[in-house]
Amino acid sequence: MRKYVIFVGVGGVGKTTLVYRLVSVRQAPPPTKRPGFYHAYLKGGSYYILDVPGQYVDEVVETISKMVFMYFDRALLVYDLTRRDTLQALYEIADRLCRFHKCISAKELWVVGNKRDLAVSLGVEHTPDLSTLGAQRYVKISAIHDPFDKLLELLP
Ligand SMILES: Nc1nc2c(ncn2[C@@H]2O[C@H](COP(=O)(O)OP(=O)(O)O)[C@@H](O)[C@H]2O)c(=O)[nH]1
Ligand SMILES: [Mg+2]
Numbered sequence: 722m723r724k725y726v727i728f729v730g731v732g733g734v735g736k737t738t739l740v741y742r743l744v745s746v747r748q749a750p751p752p753t754k755r756p757g758f759y760h761a762y763l764k765g766g767s768y769y770i771l772d773v774p775g776q777y778v779d780e781v782v783e784t785i786s787k788m789v790f791m792y793f794d795r796a797l798l799v800y801d802l803t804r805r806d807t808l809q810a811l812y813e814i815a816d817r818l819c820r821f822h823k824c825i826s827a828k829e830l831w832v833v834g835n836k837r838d839l840a841v842s843l844g845v846e847h848t849p850d851l852s853t854l855g856a857q858r859y860v861k862i863s864a865i866h867d868p869f870d871k872l873l874e875l876l877p
Contacts, residue, residue, distance in 0.1 A: 722765070722766040722767065723766070723767045723768075723769065724766055724767070724768050724769070724794045724795075724876065724877050725768075725769045725771070725791070725792070725793045725794050726768060726769070726770045726771070726793060726794060726795050726796075726797065726876060726877065727770075727771045727773065727785075727791075727793045727795075727796045727797070727825070727827065728740060728770070728771065728772050728773060728797050728799055729773050729781065729785065729796060729797065729798050729799065729811070729814060729825065730773075730781070730798060730799035730800055730807065730810070730811060730814075731775065731776065731777060731778060731781060731800075731807055731810040731814075732752065732753070732775060732776035732777070733776070733801065733807070734799045734800050734801045734804075734807050734835055734836075735799065735801065735835040735836060735864040735865075736753070736772055736773070736799050737750035737751075737753050737757065737772055738750050738864040738865060739799070739833075739835065739862075739864040739872065739875075740757065740759055740770055740772045742864055742865075742869065742872055743759075743761060743763065743768075743770065743872055743873070743875075743876070744759045744760075744761040744770065745761070752776075753772055753773075753774040753775075754774055755774055756771060756772065756773060756774055756784060757771070757772035757774070758770070758771055758772075759771075759772065763873060763876060764873060764876060768876060771788075771791075771793075773785060777810075778810050778813045778814055778817070781810075781814050782814055782817045782818060782821075782822075785814070785818055785822075785825065786818060786821070786822035786823075791826070792826045792827070792828075793825070793826065793827040793828070794827065794828050794829065794877045795827055795828065795829045795830075795831060795875075795876070795877040796825045796827035796829070796830050796831070797831050797832075797833050797875055798811045798814075798815070798830065798831070798832045798833065798854060798856065799833045799835055800832070800833070800834060800835070800847075800849070801834075801835055801836050801839075802834040802835065802836050802837060802839070802840035802845075802846050802847060802861065803836055803839050803840050803843055803845045803846070803847075804847070805847045808847050808849055811832070811849070811854060812850075812853055812854065815853075815854050815855070824855075828877070829857055829858075829877060830854065830855055830856040830857060831856060831857065831858045831859070831860060831875070832849045832851060832854060832856045832858070832859045832860070833859075833860050833861075833862060833875065834846070834847075834848075834849070834859065834860070834861040834862070835861075835862055835863065835864050836863060836864075837861045837862055837863040837866075837867075838863040838865065838866050839863075840861075860874070860875065862875070
């Protein structure tokens with residue numbers, strides 16, 4: 722069984738931290754300059770995970786628009802629960818891809834609110850509108866603090 726997963730979101734929301742946890746890279750993630758394609762055997766299957774680079778909406782849209790031929794089993798749209806701008810960026814990315822290129826082709830679209838630990842300590846949390854994003858599910862996590870099994874649930 723082969724599964725393809727893509728992580729989408731602007732820089733700083735924790736995508737690479739999350740991917741590193743999933744594929745057991747024990748390193749602090751450097752800023753992501755080029756697409757990271759990772760492979761891991763998990764949950765009895767073979768997973769290919771794509772970590773989209775880019776600090777801002779423009780760069781993320783540009784990278785994804787060049788991969789329109791790819792089909793994913795699940796797209797994880799990641800934002801920082803404490804930063805509304807990172808959620809707003811997801812709306813913009815989804816909108817621009819659909820209007821000017823092609824919507825992200827994925828069987829399932831999940832929204833991931835990361836840095837739950839920070840959201841709890843700051844008492845700040847922004848909630849996504851799933852229908853605007855055409856997403857089926859919303860999950861809150863902490864890429865740093867959650868147990869591995871909880872993070873595995875993000876994979877199809
Ligand atoms: N407090 C907290 N910080 C996090 C969490 N996940 C990632 N970070 C931090 O957020 C910063 C950006 O993470 P990174 O994975 O490089 O984000 P990316 O640009 O989306 O790949 C790093 O300093 C991480 O340590 C989390 O769950 N909680
Ligand atoms: Mg990164």
